[in-house]
Each structure stands twice: as C-alpha cells, then as structure tokens.
Amino acid sequence: MLKPLAxxxxxxxxxxxxxxxxxxxxxxxxxQKLADLGLEQAVSRLLDYxxxxxxxxxxxxxxxxxxxxxxYRETVRTGxxxxxxxxxxxxxxxxxxxxTELRGWxxxxxxxxxxxxxEKMVLFWHGHFATSVDKxxxxxxxxxxxxxxxxxxxxxxxxxxxxxGKDPAMLVxxxxxxxxxxxxxxxFAREVMELFTLGQGNYTEKDVTEAAxxxxxxxxxxxxxxxxxxxxxxxxxxxxxxxxxxxxxxxDFIGMIMARPQSARFITAKIWNYxxxxxxxxxxxxxxxAAFRANGNNFKPFLRVLFRSQEFYGDDIIRNQVKSPVQxxxxxxxxxxxxxxxxxxxxxxxxxxxxxxxxxxxxxGWDGGITWISTNTLLTRxxxxxxxxxxxxxxxxxxxxxxxxxxxxxxxxxxxxxxLKRVRLGGMNVEKVLTPGERDDKGTIVAALEMRLFQTSLNxxxxxxxxxxxxxxxKLTDADIITATRxxxxxxxxxxT
Amino acid sequence: xxxxxxxxxRREFLRRTVLGSALSWTVPAFxxxxxxxxxxxxxxxxxxxxxxxxxxxxxxxxxxxxNDGINTVVPYANDFYHKARPKIGLKPDEVLKLNGEIxxxxxxxxxxxxxxxxxxxxxQGVGYPNPNRSHFRSTEIWQTASDSNKVEKNGWIGRYFDNxxxxxxxxxxxxxxxxxxxxxxxxxxxxxxxxNPQNYRFMANGNATEESYKKLNELEMSSPLPDDNSGGSIxxxxxxxxxxxxxxxxxxxxxxxxxxxxxxxVRAIAAKVRNIAVYPPSQLGNSLKMVAKLIGGGLxxxxxxxxxxxxxxxxxxxxxxxRLLGDLAESVKSFTDDLKAQGNMGRVLVMTFSEFGxxxxxxANGGTDHGAAAPMFIVGDKMKSGLLGKYPSLAPQDxxxxxxxxxxxxxxxxxxxxxxxxxxKSAPILGKQFxxxxxx
Numbered sequence: 001m002l003k004p005l006a007x008x009x010x011x012x013x014x015x016x017x018x019x020x021x022x023x024x025x026x027x028x029x030x031x032q033k034l035a036d037l038g039l040e041q042a043v044s045r046l047l048d049y050x051x052x053x054x055x056x057x058x059x060x061x062x063x064x065x066x067x068x069x070x071x072y073r074e075t076v077r078t079g080x081x082x083x084x085x086x087x088x089x090x091x092x093x094x095x096x097x098x099x100t101e102l103r104g105w106x107x108x109x110x111x112x113x114x115x116x117x118x119e120k121m122v123l124f125w126h127g128h129f130a131t132s133v134d135k136x137x138x139x140x141x142x143x144x145x146x147x148x149x150x151x152x153x154x155x156x157x158x159x160x161x162x163x164x165g166k167d168p169a170m171l172v173x174x175x176x177x178x179x180x181x182x183x184x185x186x187x188f189a190r191e192v193m194e195l196f197t198l199g200q201g202n203y204t205e206k207d208v209t210e211a212a213x214x215x216x217x218x219x220x221x222x223x224x225x226x227x228x229x230x231x232x233x234x235x236x237x238x239x240x241x242x243x244x245x246x247x248x249x250x251x252d253f254i255g256m257i258m259a260r261p262q263s264a265r266f267i268t269a270k271i272w273n274y275x276x277x278x279x280x281x282x283x284x285x286x287x288x289x290a291a292f293r294a295n296g297n298n299f300k301p302f303l304r305v306l307f308r309s310q311e312f313y314g315d316d317i318i319r320n321q322v323k324s325p326v327q328x329x330x331x332x333x334x335x336x337x338x339x340x341x342x343x344x345x346x347x348x349x350x351x352x353x354x355x356x357x358x359x360x361x362x363x364x365g366w367d368g369g370i371t372w373i374s375t376n377t378l379l380t381r382x383x384x385x386x387x388x389x390x391x392x393x394x395x396x397x398x399x400x401x402x403x404x405x406x407x408x409x410x411x412x413x414x415x416x417x418x419x420l421k422r423v424r425l426g427g428m429n430v431e432k433v434l435t436p437g438e439r440d441d442k443g444t445i446v447a448a449l450e451m452r453l454f455q456t457s458l459n460x461x462x463x464x465x466x467x468x469x470x471x472x473x474x475k476l477t478d479a480d481i482i483t484a485t486r487x488x489x490x491x492x493x494x495x496x497t
Numbered sequence: 498x499x500x501x502x503x504x505x506x507r508r509e510f511l512r513r514t515v516l517g518s519a520l521s522w523t524v525p526a527f528x529x530x531x532x533x534x535x536x537x538x539x540x541x542x543x544x545x546x547x548x549x550x551x552x553x554x555x556x557x558x559x560x561x562x563x564n565d566g567i568n569t570v571v572p573y574a575n576d577f578y579h580k581a582r583p584k585i586g587l588k589p590d591e592v593l594k595l596n597g598e599i600x601x602x603x604x605x606x607x608x609x610x611x612x613x614x615x616x617x618x619x620x621q622g623v624g625y626p627n628p629n630r631s632h633f634r635s636t637e638i639w640q641t642a643s644d645s646n647k648v649e650k651n652g653w654i655g656r657y658f659d660n661x662x663x664x665x666x667x668x669x670x671x672x673x674x675x676x677x678x679x680x681x682x683x684x685x686x687x688x689x690x691x692x693n694p695q696n697y698r699f700m701a702n703g704n705a706t707e708e709s710y711k712k713l714n715e716l717e718m719s720s721p722l723p724d725d726n727s728g729g730s731i732x733x734x735x736x737x738x739x740x741x742x743x744x745x746x747x748x749x750x751x752x753x754x755x756x757x758x759x760x761x762x763v764r765a766i767a768a769k770v771r772n773i774a775v776y777p778p779s780q781l782g783n784s785l786k787m788v789a790k791l792i793g794g795g796l797x798x799x800x801x802x803x804x805x806x807x808x809x810x811x812x813x814x815x816x817x818x819x820r821l822l823g824d825l826a827e828s829v830k831s832f833t834d835d836l837k838a839q840g841n842m843g844r845v846l847v848m849t850f851s852e853f854g855x856x857x858x859x860x861a862n863g864g865t866d867h868g869a870a871a872p873m874f875i876v877g878d879k880m881k882s883g884l885l886g887k888y889p890s891l892a893p894q895d896x897x898x899x900x901x902x903x904x905x906x907x908x909x910x911x912x913x914x915x916x917x918x919x920x921x922k923s924a925p926i927l928g929k930q931f932x933x934x935x936x937x
Contacts, residue, residue: 175811175862183861187811190631190867200634205898208630277745322745354675364633367676370748374677374690375756376697378749382710383700390702465712472705483706490699491713492749 002287002309009313010039016455017318020497021275022046022307023116025331028452043307047154047300049115056109059101062143064225073222098139103357104343106146110330111340121153121299122146123326124274126357129164129196130365131173133358138168140225142358145169154300157267157292158258162251165192166227168220174363177220181235184212191363192254197263203242210239214248264289264297271303276312277321277369284311319456322372323497325353328381331497332388332489335452336433339426341387349384349394353377373495385489389482391427428485430478442470445481453488462491553918556788556801556832556847557654557680558781560825562808563632566854566871567901568818569605570619570888574598577891581858585815585865595619595884604823607830608874615882616833616842617874618936620910622889624870624903628853632809632867635852640679642908642927653911653926654800655683661921662687662799667755668762671791672802673784680802686751688800689759694767694787698760714753766794774834781805782828789835792845799919808851812862825849829876846918846937847876850907856899857891870903873910880918880937909934 005014015035019026023046034042075087110119126149133142145167152160164170165188171177174188189212193203217234220227239248242256257263268288272280280288288306295301306312323331329349333340340346350356354377360366387394430439438448446466450457457463466484473480488494572578573589574597592600593609601608601619611617627645629635643649651659654670662669663685670681670688681688691697701707770793776782784803791798805828807821829847836842854871870889889901896902912923913933924930 178812178862180861185811185860185862186866194631194633200629200631205630320744320746322749352675362632370745371676373749373752374672374675375752375759376675376689376691378752379697379699379756379760383696386700386702462713465709469705469709483702487706487709487713490710492746492753495749496744496746 002291002305002311004308005039005310005313007039009310010042011035013318013455014039014313015042017313018042018046018307019116020331020455021277021312021321023120024110024327024334025497026334027337030334031455039308043304046117047304047307049118052114054113054115056105056113058147059098059105059143061098062140062147065140066224069223069225095137095139099133099142099358100343100347102139102143102146103347104340106357107326107330107340107343107346110326111333118150118153122149124271125149125153125160125164127274127360127365127368128270129170130360130363131169131358132360132362136169136172138172138225141167141169141172146358154303155298157263157297157299158254161192161196161254161257165250165254166218168225168227171218171220171227176215176218179212179216179218180233181213181216184209184216184235186212188212189215189253193257195364197257197266198260199262199266202260202262202266207241210241211253213237214239214241214253215250218250258297261289261293264292268292268302271299272306273368275306276317278317319454319496321497322368322370323495324366324368324372325350325355325377325381326357327497328353328495329384329388332385336389336428336485338388338428341425345387345394345425349380349387352380352394353384378495381495382490385494386486387425389428389486389489391425393425428482430481433485434481439481442467442476445470445484449485449488453485454493458488458491458493462493550795551844552797552799553920554792554799554801554845555914555919556785556803556845558825558829558847558849559678559802559804560808560821560849560851561636561804561806562810562851563635563853563855563867564808564821564851564871565810565814565818565865565868566851567857567891568814568865569602569822570595570621570872571600571602572598572888572891573600575891577857577893581891583859584863585859599884599888602818602822604819605826607826607828609826610830611833611876612882616878617876618880618882619884620873620875620905620934620936621884621886622870622901622904623850623873623886623907623910624853625906625908626903628869628900628903630853630867630869632852637679639850639852639907641682642911649928650682651684652678652680652682654680654688654802655686656926657800657915657919657921658687659684660925661919665799666759666797668759668796668798670800670802671788671796671798673787674802674804678802678804686748689755689763691763692784692787694764697756697763699757711757714750714757762796763791766791766796770794772835773838774831776831777824777827779805779824779828781824782831785828785832786835789832789839792836792841793839810855810864811860811866812864814859814864833876843878845877846880846914847874848910848914849874854901857896857901858899869897869900873907875910875936877937881935885934885936905934906931910936913937 012031012035016031019031019034034045037045072087072091076084079087110116110123113119126146131145133139136142145164148163148167152163170188174191175185176188179185186208190208193207193211194200213235217229217231218227219230219233234249237247238245241248241253242260244256246252248256265285269280269285272284272288291305292302329346341349354372355366384394386392433452434445434448438444446463466487469487470476470480470484567578568585568587571587571592573587573592579586587602591603593603593605594600595612601612608617612619625638625645629638629645638645640652641649642653658665658670665687667687667689672678672681672688672690674690674692677688677690699707699710701710767787767790770790772786772789776786781803788801788803805821805825807817810817832847833842836845850873851871853868855865855868857868860866886905889904891901908927909931912927912931913936915921915923915926916933917937923933
C-alpha cells in the first residue's frame with residue numbers, strides 16, 4: 001500500500017503542492033490556510049466539495065432544445081436554397097457564440113469557483129474522454145458532457161464509463177450513434193479499450209469487432225437530443241469478447257472490461273500521471289490499482305489515499321510538472337488575485353498554447369508533460385504573461401485573425417481588430433500583491449513575488465538579474481513592478497509547478 | 498577469383514591515396530563499388546555541414562488520421578474494388594488515369610500535373626509487418642520507424658539529427674505548427690517549432706526588459722544536462738515511460754535557449770522573401786507557403802515538417818476526402834511552383850505519409866474503418882517518377898482481416914531518402930539495414 005505522510009511532515013511547501021495539483025494554486029493566504037488545517041483537513045477541504053455550495057448558474061441554453069432542433073431541421077429539409085443557407089449560417093454563428101460562452105463559463109468555475117478540485121477532475125475527464133466540438137458541433141451536447149464529468153467527477157468507474165458512453169457527445173464523437181448490426185462501427189469499441197480503459201496490447205482486433213457488435217443499439221435520438229436504445233440496430237447474436245462467448249450487449253461489454261484487472265491499472269496510472277506529473281513505476285502502479293480496487297473502483301476514496309501519501313510529496317514530484325496551458329492561465333490569475341481575461345481572449349490564448357478546451361486534437365487527448373513546450377508555445381507563454389499583468393491584448397489573438405483564410409488585411413480583420421481593441425483585461429493590481437512594507441525595498445519585492453509565483457526561490461543569478469532590473473529605475477513605479485512580475489513569469493521555472 | 502583481385506587492386510589504390518590513409522584496411526568491401534562511391538560514403542560518414550544554399554532538403558508531409566489510400570490511388574478497373582465499395586467507389590470517369598487500371602482521385606489535379614511532368618512518384622502498397630490499427634500506435638511506428646512490436650523512444654528524424662547533424666544549428670529541423678512531432682524526438686533534441694514568424698519573439702516594453710529576459714533565460718540549468726539528455730528526454734512522457742531523474746525545467750531551459758537564438762533569423766528571412774505562387778487558404782497551404790519562404794531565404798534547414806489533418810473518415814467520406822485531397826494536391830503544386838521560380842526545385846524532396854490506409858470494404862455510414870497499407874507520394878525533380886511497386890491485391894482471399902497487404906516496408910523508403918537524398922548511412926538511424934527502395 002501507499003505510505004501515508006506523517007502529520008508532522010505537513011508544511012507550507014506541501015500545502016502549496018497540494019493546492020497546485022489538486023486545484024489551480026492560489027495566493028499565499030490560501031496556501032497558508034491549508035497549511036494551518038493539517039494534512040487530513042486540508043485534503044478534505046478540497047476533496048469533500050459536496051459540502052461547499054456552488055451557486056454558479058448554467059448557461060440558459062444548457063438544456064435540450066427540441067423546438068430549436070425541429071425548426072432547423074425543417075428549414076434545411078424543406079426550405080429554399082437561400083433559406084437553407086441562411087439557417088445554416090445562423091446556426092453556425094449561434095453555436096460559435098455559445099461555445100465561447102461555455103469556455104468562459106468553465107474557466108470561470110476553475111478560476112473563481114468554490115470547488116477547484118472538482119473542476120480539476122472535470123478537466124482530467126475531458127482530457128481522458130477527449131471529445132471535440134469540431135465533430136460534435138452541438139454546444140448543448142458539449143455542456144452536457146462537461147456537466148456529466150462534474151456530476152461523476154469522483155464517482156464510480158463503471159458508472160462513469162456507462163454514462164459517458166451513452167451521452168450524446170460521445171455517441172456522435174465516436175460514431176456509435178450510427179452503428180448498425182448490419183455493419184457495426186468499430187470506432188467507439190476500439191477507443192473504449194485502447195484509450196479509456198485497457199491500453200494497447202490488452203485486447204485483440206477480434207475483441208474490437210466483436211465488441212462493436214455488442215455495442216450496437218446504443219444510439220442517439222436527435223429529435224429529443226437524448227440517448228436512446230434501438231433494439232432494431234442491435235446485433236442479437238453471440239459474440240466472443242476476451243475469450244468469453246455470449247449474447248452480450250453494450251452494458252455487458254463494459255462490465256467485462258471492469259472485470260479485468262488492467263482496467264484499474266490503466267486508469268490509476270493515468271490519474272497518477274495527471275496529479276503527480278509522471279507515469280508511475282510498475283510497483284507503484286500495482287499499489288495504486290490495489291488501493292483503487294480496495295475502494296470498490298470509486299475515485300473519491302482512492303484520491304484521498306493518493307493525496308495523503310508520502311509518494312505524492314516526493315522531491316522528484318514537487319515542482320516537476322509542466323503546467324498545462326489551462327493550469328498556466330488559471331493559476332496565474334489565482335496567484336495574482338487577478339481576473340480572467342474575457343472569454344474570447346482566454347480562448348485565443350489557450351488555443352495558441354495548444355489546449356483548446358472542448359476541441360482536443362484527437363480522441364487521445366493532449367499528450368501533456370513536456371510536449372506542452374515548444375519554442376513556439378514557450379515564447380507565446382512569455383508574451384501572454386505580459387498581457388495578463390499589463391492588461392493589454394495578447395499579440396497572438398490579433399495575429400490569429402489575420403491567419404483566417406482570406407482575412408488578412410481585409411474588412412473582417414479590421415473589424416475584428418477594432419473589437420479586440422475595446423477588450424480590456426484586468427491587469428495586475430500591485431497593491432493586492434505587495435504590502436506597503438514589501439513594496440518599500442527592492443530586495444523584498446523580489447522575495448515576495450518569488451513566494452507568490454513559485455512558492456520557492458529562483459537561483460541567485462536570476463534573483464540578481466531581477467534586483468538589477470529594479471535598481472536601475474530611479475523612481476520605482478507600479479509599471480516597473482508589473483514588468484518585473486512579467487519577467488519572472490518569462491522563465492523556464494514559471495512553466496513548472 | 499576475379500573479384501578478389503579487384504578488391505586487392507582497390508586496396509592497393511586506396512593505400513596510395515589521401516583518403517585511403519585514413520580508411521585503408523578497415524573499409525568493409527561491400528561499401529564501395531567504385532572509388533568515387535567510396536569517397537562519397539566516407540565524406541558522408543563525417544558530420545554533415547549544413548548550409549542554407551546548397552544542401553538537399555526534405556519536407557515531410559503528414560496526412561493525419563489514416564488516409565484512405567484505395568480512394569486516393571484508385572484501382573478503377575478492378576471489379577473487387579467496385580464490389581467492396583458500391584457507395585463510395587470512384588467510377589472510371591471520376592479518376593485521373595495514370596494507366597489502364599490505376600488513377601488518382603479526381604480532386605488531385607495538381608498531382609496529375611506533377612506526375613505528367615515526371616516530378617511525382619507514387620509508391621504503392623506501403624506498410625509494415627503486423628500492422629496496428631490504432632491511430633496513435635501506428636503514427637508512433639511511422640514516426641519512430643520501429644518494428645510494430647517494439648517501442649522506440651526517439652523519432653527517425655531525431656536520430657538522423659543525432660547521427661549526422663551534431664553541432665548543427667537548432668534550425669536544422671523546422672516544424673510549422675505548435676508542437677514538436679514525435680519524429681523529431683532525439684537524444685539531443687534539435688529543431689524549432691513556430692507558426693507565425695511575426696510573433697516568434699519575446700515582445701519587450703524596452704531594452705532593459707529585453708536584456709533581463711535574455712539573462713533570465715541564459716542561466717545555468719538547475720542541474721547540468723547529461724550529454725544524452727537521459728533525464729528530461731522529450732520522448733519519455735508521451736511514450737508513457739517513467740521519468741528517471743532529470744527535471745522538466747531543464748528541458749524547458751534548453752527550449753528557451755533555442756527559441757531565443759532562432760527567433761531573429763526566422764523573422765528576418767520570413768520578412769525578406771516573397772511567395773510567387775498562390776496557395777489555397779488552408780492550414781497546409783499556409784504551412785507550405787512558409788516553408789517556401791524559409792527555403793528561398795536560405796535558412797540552414799535539412800528537414801521541414803508540415804501536416805494536414807482530417808483523414809479519419811469513418812462517416813460520409815466522399816465529401817471530406819474530396820476536399821482534403823484537393824487541398825493537398827493544390828498546396829503541394831503551389832509549393833513546387835514557388836520552388837521552381839526560386840530555382841530550388843532540384844534541392845527539395847517532399848515525402849507524404851499517413852499512419853495507415855483504410856479497410857477495403859466500405860462501412861454502413863458511407864465511410865471506411867482503420868486499415869493497413871497505403872500509397873506514399875514523393876515529389877521532386879531528381880527521383881524516379883511514376884508508379885512504383887505493385888498495387889496490392891484486392892481479391893478477398895488475398896486480404897488479411899479485410900485489409901490489403903503491404904508490398905513495400907516504409908522503412909525502405911526512409912532508407913532511400915536517408916542514403917540517397919540526405920546522404921547519410923541509414924542503418925544507424927533505422928536500427929538495421931533496409932534495402933533502399935530505388936526511388937530517390
């Protein structure tokens with residue numbers, strides 16, 4: 001079993017680590033609170049989020065819209081070509097607006113909501129069951145899946161698989177909605193084993209084709225925008241999966257996956273990687289899987305064991321994870337006690353940094369780790385840091401518009417640029433970040449900012465560079481402190497947590 | 498007998514030459530048929546010097562998602578083909594005929610023009626033993642040139658850099674995009690990534706800020722990097738391996754240095770060169786447009802990497818493949834037009850690949866599921882053009898689990914590109930000696 005961390009070993013550094021990984025970090029005061037609570041209470045504060053009320057409202061379109069759907073389908077079917085084209089354009093624009101709103105809604109929950117750990121899990125499941133609006137199209141489906149991940153964020157593994165598999169977004173994303181007994185579509189059957197539960201090498205090609213037959217019947221009713229079981233689509237004959245033969249259906253198949261020990265190994269390794277920042281050793285993975293199974297394949301008690309383990313607080317774990325773009329953005333805002341940029345701007349930043357929420361690159365999700373970092377994304381992070389602290393527009397958002405086909409220098413670009421110029425970001429408020437006492441001395445400014453941004457010190461050369469930068473200013477303004485903060489965010493050290 | 502005498506004579510000859518003084522008795526006989534070939538080999542075994550003006554260049558073009566090769570290079574006269582694809586099969590008048598049996602997808606006019614000009618080779622039935630139908634695993638196999646049952650942590654282009662480009666500038670490899678492809682993963686990572694040169698820089702509000710940025714990013718790493726970067730190797734995390742020692746921040750520090758040092762050069766070149774050809778307004782079009790600029794401006798790059806996505810056509814394949822292949826052919830044609838206008842056509846080779854082809858039989862949704870072998874395209878001025886290899890049989894009894902069988906191992910194409918185009922030994926890079934396909 002995992003070794004529990006001794007209560008006496010709990011301290012500020014470990015509290016910061018917990019808040020960074022099980023949440024999206026926070027200002028020194030938040031870390032201090034967790035440190036004061038002690039290990040057990042601190043973990044509970046994050047994990048037992050059901051005790052904290054969540055007043056956030058859902059977007060008003062976040063419900064089935066059968067009337068809207070019917071009207072659209074009718075126009076497309078029976079309207080004149082002009083009407084049809086217009087309806088399609090209007091729907092595209094409507095969907096774009098809703099997706100922008102949805103992205104902002106979710107980011108806001110992460111940055112300012114009362115349940116950061118729950119949102120951290122939603123982000124994990126989004127990367128795990130990586131589903132993209134590029135194919136799903138319907139924002140209601142995307143919201144619904146996101147809400148499903150929230151509802152079952154730390155629930156039961158089997159329940160989550162069944163519910164996620166039968167949710168409209170997944171039914172569209174991996175073509176299960178269109179699968180027929182005459183010719184079963186293998187897309188979901190394959191990915192559920194390869195990417196969601198077992199991993200390469202733990203099933204055969206034959207298992208894929210047979211499981212695809214078992215899954216037939218899981219379908220989507222586009223009229224009601226709900227899951228529907230269609231007996232006529234279902235292949236009601238024997239299948240042989242994992243060497244067992246029977247007239248299985250989709251639920252049976254999911255149950256058969258669950259019965260395989262590999263399904264616990266696979267998901268616990270991935271969860272460990274997400275929170276600890278590296279894949280577990282074989283030995284550790286065995287311990288993780290055992291802890292998961294001992295808790296009935298329920299995530300909450302398993303994660304409680306994980307966050308209270310010595311292993312999670314190892315020297316090779318702390319400050320050795322590359323921040324994902326979402327982590328980078330949300331934790332920067334939280335550490336600086338700042339506002340998120342407006343949804344359109346946040347979205348532009350995340351897309352440029354390689355993590356376009358609701359549009360992962362493929363069903364495998366984001367590779368993560370050091371693949372977040374390329375020469376391109378690193379410079380983009382450095383430049384976006386400037387936007388965050390100064391409250392200016394990120395250069396890349398504007399550049400993005402220029403790259404749209406046929407847009408360069410055109411009217412649409414000019415309009416977009418103008419609209420973007422009106423956008424104001426919060427910018428950093430120096431008074432919130434430094435006490436008057438700290439602000440008085442250039443040495444304490446650097447130290448206070450270091451603790452806030454890194455929860456540790458930079459190396460001596462870097463500290464000296466920063467002090468020299470401040471020393472060179474005859475009269476130190478807020479703008480200089482803001483630039484110094486941006487410089488600290490423009491370091492390799494700021495990209496890890 | 499005669500052979501032995503020849504070898505003797507050659508050795509005698511070598512011993513009396515400058516070259517021979519270094520190599521004499523240790524040269525394996527099979528390496529050289531003639532003295533000039535031997536000399537070329539010897540020169541290539543040394544580190545490759547990269548200049549932006551005369552070295553050969555490889556452009557790797559990834560068609561991500563698993564392109565349906567059977568509807569790309571179409572066996573339009575084959576009954577099995579039409580029987581397997583009643584809905585999505587292309588009729589003889591919907592293809593651009595290459596001969597009495599095979600034609601290119603009708604959207605690929607640009608490729609047909611290149612073919613007619615002797616600048617396109619179509620390698621048929623490319624794959625590898627024990628094909629894997631997972632996008633991710635199969636992509637990994639193509640990117641790392643590994644056997645299907647082995648996991649290789651570094652990419653084949655990365656190993657080319659490791660083996661043949663030590664000491665070269667980091668711009669020896671350029672990816673247009675956001676993320677470094679697995680093919681570039683290396684013991685000593687090289688290669689830069691960017692998509693918009695204007696923004697490929699640190700934006701500073703004054704000289705003092707700029708100077709401080711440089712100092713903050715030039716400093717000593719937290720622990721010195723071992724030479725082979727065995728710690729934070731880029732290959733480790735995505736391959737799902739534990740990170741053993743070494744810290745993530747060291748990898749980022751190295752990337753920060755590469756970014757700082759390449760930023761100015763890339764921007765200067767991109768601003769200097771103008772494209773003459775008109776490209777389709779697609780991502781691929783924009784990427785190749787940028788590559789043409791960098792080649793025209795003389796960036797010292799040996800390998801460029803661009804990609805086009807969207808080929809995972811499980812449903813309604815006809816319309817999406819039409820659009821994708823049209824974009825591909827038109828973008829590449831524009832690219833070659835640019836290169837010709839620059840006078841660089843002879844220096845550049847474009848090689849396409851996709852992680853797999855698709856099932857012979859169409860599915861019930863007007864699409865195709867994951868398959869195995871597929872064609873590769875090579876575009877250039879100095880290679881063997883035309884139809885190469887043999888079209889795999891579509892007869893049901895010749896299929897394996899519904900897929901065509903490969904005739905050409907993709908690594909024999911890589912071997913040819915490495916040996917005959919990039920002029921380096923392929924065995925150390927590919928792990929063993931593959932017989933180079935006589936294409937380049």
